[in-house]
Amino acid sequence: MPTLYGMRLPEPSGWEEFELITKDAMQLKWASPTLQRNGRSGQKQNGVDIFGPDQLGRPVGIQCKNTVKQLTLKTIQEEIDKAEDFDVDLSALFIATTAKNDKVLLKEVRALSEKRIQEGKFAVGLLFWDDIYSGLALDPTVLSSHYPGLMISTGTTSGSASSDRLSGLVLGYYGGFFWHFIELLFSEVGEMAGEDPEQLRTLVRMLKTNSRVLTTDDAADITKWCAEVEELIFNVSTSPNVKGRWRQTKELAKGVEQKVRHLPNLVADRGAADAIELGLALGRINHADGEFTFERSKALHRMFAAMLPHSEGPLIELLGRLEGKDNYKAGPALYAFADLEIRFPSRDGST
Template structure:
């Protein structure tokens, strides 16, 4: 659904406060002061799930948020006491890849100088947090009826779930490196992000795998989550080799599903594999363009799935991709994935 943000800044601040309470599982987050008082760039204050002091600045502007405004607010937040460990911007804008990139670069520069990192919550992120708690969501949108546990109403649930299952499973090691690795630590990536990936894998597996295989996968994913959390500080007792041995077991079961597929289902499996490899390839700072034969394979499998509108769209994206620089190309694998996913979603 296209859920519209509130017009008043007071309501947006209240919604952001509720969303952050859900995100960080901390009911004790609170507003900082009131209108007219000096707030030092912080509207919401409290501890996140890692017990780090976090400040949130809420921006409900008619004009789009930009990096200059963010830098201005950061200067104010640097004088906040006690000193913040992380600083978030919450805005009513839709997700913007360019602004995300600018914030990532700025955050990396700051952490290299031992200053707090900066992150951004777009309106889509806030809604995604709110719908995790139906009573809280309905407090803000009583006119909207939602059911979180209902099956997705899609054209072909099998194709939809196979795409998600293979794309996320094939990218799991990459996501772990991104979130828990050196870069993730540098920009203070939220380790709980990996839970969303694992829950997506688990849901899709429940629709695609045979019951006995799904039971094994679900058990292993639960074991994997239990090992990853709450050990998010990566202490001396934590071993990635043990985590990898658990994940490799359920990943092999999931990827083995290809031998049970044919025609359109096998084609969407291959699309998921191609997109995940492309995603990893682009993220390795590869300055070269993705090879033509990879594009041809992708288009061939999309044609088998009988998504003619997506075939035309991908051809157009290919031209944009070839003209863009590395930073622009970085987002293309996920952009193509989203277009295919949406085409499978709506009846």
């Protein structure tokens, strides 16, 4: 699944800043305002830097490892051993790291965690930088407090034409393919790719927030169906029947998709409607098999030219680079381009 803003921010260089970023990010991602750092510098922490409830209210700990080196299973086991002496019985221990995503290590930790759960011990998980950033990006104010030079929320203002187009782009790209993203996150392919299922919460929040450009009835439908999907997936007690839960989930997610695909004819603001159409077009590319063709490139060029004429020069360059690439690579690249051009229009002088 593409990152929220199609970019990768630099990892913090200091351990203290990394702890603060991790705490703020997971507070947002887990909707856990009582998550807090464990003690002060120099105090014994027993392998836990951050402690509090996760999204289900379970007591969890986070150990932060700010390192450019790849983690090893040996290092993780050492942190687990320390956390065994923590003064609260943990449900899970997460190792947060600025190191690059490591699929082999992820598989090893998953196996270790399953073995520990069978033995009645706390589970173990990894939080890579992409996982942490996806939480931080949920609140532009918090994000800019750690990266003041970025100022990501100042390109548009709520209710402005640019803001409405951004909302339309998000609704078309993500909402129009809601079930597709769910399948990716929870399928075997998603597991192999190291996808974090918690991204669904981010996706649901994005759809709810950006439904503000719709009529009250349309926004209420999307908000309600998204909330029900989240409840079905993460609250097993809602329905212990796995097949039944997934059947309901698919029906609701497909309902969101169908609603969004009709929105261009229902939204009064033409700028937002055009942005929804563009988001849908980019979503179709992202989820299509095969390569990004010249024919697709021409069709998209017309859509971009109508909505973002200032992007002509950079767009032509990007389309040229993407022709012949896999669609699943072209779609996210074009979405990130559209997002950036709406926020911060280029002025290349080519128009």
